[in-house]
Amino acid sequence: MSMAIYPGTFDPLTLGHVSLVRRARTVFGRIVVAVAKDTSKTPLFSLDERVAMAREVFAFDEGIEVEGFSGLLVDYVSRRGANVILRGLRAVSDFEYEFQMALMNRKLHREIQTVFLMTDYRWMYLSSTIIKEAAKHGANIKGMVPDQLVPHVYARFAELRAEGKL
Secondary structure: OOOEEEEEEEOOHHHHHEEEHHHEEEEEEEOEEEEOOOOOOOOOOOOOHHHHHHHHHHHOOOEEEEEEEEHHHHHHHHHOOOOOEEEEEHHHHHOOEEEEEHHHHHHOOOOOOOEEEEEHHHEEEOOOHHHHHHHHHOOOOOOOOOOHHHHHHHHHHHHHHOOOOO
């Protein structure tokens, strides 16, 4: 059974991410949603929180598992015994960065392939960054992230406001 690793920070997981994973599941036998610890971004949620939220979303999806990882992605993929990295593309602007990463990953581990899936047109405008910015200012994010995650996002911003960090 083929396995693909879908890496990201998922801070938070969006409906675009969910759509991509479920569509990829029709192509690959197993999908591992690999939540990255190491990121150049400053996450809103801790690694453990992001993993727990993604597990909650995919709890009833057969063939989809969620796991945190740190270090180089290609090393993680190799340790998992996989040879496919799954990446989503929203727009042409994503391609240049993703193409560079795919080439670097091939240079580091020739046996690992990167497969790109286009995001469903309904989610092309979505990103975790945009969702966080909207939620921070009280906008309605329902219909952009899985329903069970909406309260987590609002609660985190309420915590940050209460701590004087916003």
